[in-house]
Amino acid sequence: MDIGQDIINAATDVFSTMLMIDLVAGEPIEGAGGEVISNITSMLGLGGDIRGMLAVHCPAVVAMAITSGFLGMDVDSLNEDVKDAIGEIANMIAGNLKSSFAGYDVKVELAIPTSIVGESYRVGGMLGTRRVAVLFGMESGQFLVELKYVMDK
Amino acid sequence: MGNNVLLVDDSSTMRKIVGRSLRQAGIEFDNIYEAADGLQALEVLEKESVDIVLSDINMPNMDGISFLREKANRPNMKSIPVFMISTETGDDIIGEAKSLGAVGAIKKPFTADMVNEVLGPFLK
Numbered sequence: 001m002d003i004g005q006d007i008i009n010a011a012t013d014v015f016s017t018m019l020m021i022d023l024v025a026g027e028p029i030e031g032a033g034g035e036v037i038s039n040i041t042s043m044l045g046l047g048g049d050i051r052g053m054l055a056v057h058c059p060a061v062v063a064m065a066i067t068s069g070f071l072g073m074d075v076d077s078l079n080e081d082v083k084d085a086i087g088e089i090a091n092m093i094a095g096n097l098k099s100s101f102a103g104y105d106v107k108v109e110l111a112i113p114t115s116i117v118g119e120s121y122r123v124g125g126m127l128g129t130r131r132v133a134v135l136f137g138m139e140s141g142q143f144l145v146e147l148k149y150v151m152d153k
Numbered sequence: 154m155g156n157n158v159l160l161v162d163d164s165s166t167m168r169k170i171v172g173r174s175l176r177q178a179g180i181e182f183d184n185i186y187e188a189a190d191g192l193q194a195l196e197v198l199e200k201e202s203v204d205i206v207l208s209d210i211n212m213p214n215m216d217g218i219s220f221l222r223e224k225a226n227r228p229n230m231k232s233i234p235v236f237m238i239s240t241e242t243g244d245d246i247i248g249e250a251k252s253l254g255a256v257g258a259i260k261k262p263f264t265a266d267m268v269n270e271v272l273g274p275f276l277k
Contacts, residue, residue, distance in 0.1 A: 017262035018170070070166055072173070085166040091211075092261050095240020102243060110240065112163065112211055 001104050003147060004028020005133045010096035011136055011145050014089060019069040023120060024131030026135035032132045036144040039063065040078055041123055042090040047109035050101065053125050056090045065140035078117045087113035106151075126150060156182040156276050157201065161194040161208035161220065162238070167261070170269070171207055171238060178269035180276055191220025198230040205275060207259075210239040210246060218246070221253035234275055238263070 008025040015021040026034070038057035046052050058066070064075045067085040074081060090113045098108045116123075125148040133146040158175065160168045168187050175182060186201055188194040189210045197203065210217035217237055224230050237250050237258040247258050259271050 014262045017264055067166070071169060080164060084164050088164045088166050091164075092240055095242075095261060098253055099242070100239070110211060 001101075001106070003149075004030070004134060006097055006100040007093070007132060007134045007145050007147060010059060010093045010100065011134070014092045015095055015101040015136075015138070018092070019066065021069065021138055022093070024137035027134045027136070029135075034135050034144060036135065036142055038098075038144070039119065040082060040086055040115060040117045041084040041121070042083070042113050042115040043123065044087075044090055044094055046086075046094065046149065047111070048064040049106045050108050050149050051126070051152060052129055052147065054094045054097065055123055055146045055148075056086055056093065056143060057146065058086060058142060058143040059141055062138065062141045062143045065138070083115035083117060087115045131136050156180065156204045157184045157186070158182050159186045159188060159194060159197055159201075159203045159206045161188045161191065161206060161212070161217070162174060163189050163209065163212040165189075167209070174263070174265040174268045177265035178273070180269065180272065191215030191217065191223065194220055195227075195230075198224070198227075198233065203230075204234055205272065206233055206235040207272075208235055209237045210241040210250070218249060218253065221255055222251060225254050231277055236271065236275075255259075 012023050015023045039060040041057045042064045043053050043055040057118045063082050063086050067082045070085045094110050101108050129148040131148050135142050135144050160171050172185050184236045186197050188197050188259050192215045207218045237255050240261045242260040
């Protein structure tokens with residue numbers, strides 16, 4: 001399994017298909033590092049052969065740009081539309097990862113995404129999880145996709 | 154005369170995107186109804202004349218599979234075609250959806266062309 005590459009493939013497919021944006025992907029990061037100043041995080045839980053959490057961390061300007069692209073209208077605050085849109089981005093990336101993992105005969109169940117907004121927060125996870133993260137660039141800035149997981153298979 | 158479409162998704166953003174994709178695909182419609190979960194969808198189907206339903210699978214309160222199961226038990230809405238539009242497109246879950254009456258599935262992410270290709274033959 002190459003989870004870093006799977007994250008890159010999953011995210012670039014979502015953005016090119018739904019938003020016609022070609023993301024610039026960084027090198028996958030295993031373990032700590034690759035932080036981004038985040039004002040909104042959307043996350044969803046994973047169960048099954050891989051347990052953990054997928055999170056999308058965005059600065060406000062990036063989250064608003066993504067939402068504007070989705071809705072075809074200007075967005076100037078981190079409102080409910082933005083929380084919903086970034087949640088849906090996380091959901092679709094997780095869905096693509098689920099499809100990739102199925103190719104390794106690794107079955108995953110997805111929860112419903114949740115979004116949090118703030119100036120200073122920290123997202124924790126289960127103890128003993130592995131972490132793979134990828135920074136992505138687009139015109140308005142960078143965002144981070146992070147998978148924290150325990151493999152049961 | 155166009156179509157009456159019901160979009161079922163807990164994401165308001167996704168409902169807007171699907172509606173826009175229908176327009177971009179050149180599919181004519183009279184009304185687009187929206188519901189945030191299966192329970193709301195059943196309420197809409199009890200009240201309105203709907204030609205086709207596009208439903209997510211993972212939703213709170215009543216998910217897409219439970220919605221299909223409940224709809225199949227109601228004679229007044231049993232024959233309305235449902236397409237699943239979801240990140241969940243594995244053979245097992247789509248197989249279950251089809252066994253409960255779903256006609257087909259569109260995988261998120263999707264383009265307007267993909268929507269047209271799947272739905273076009275079923276719409277007026």
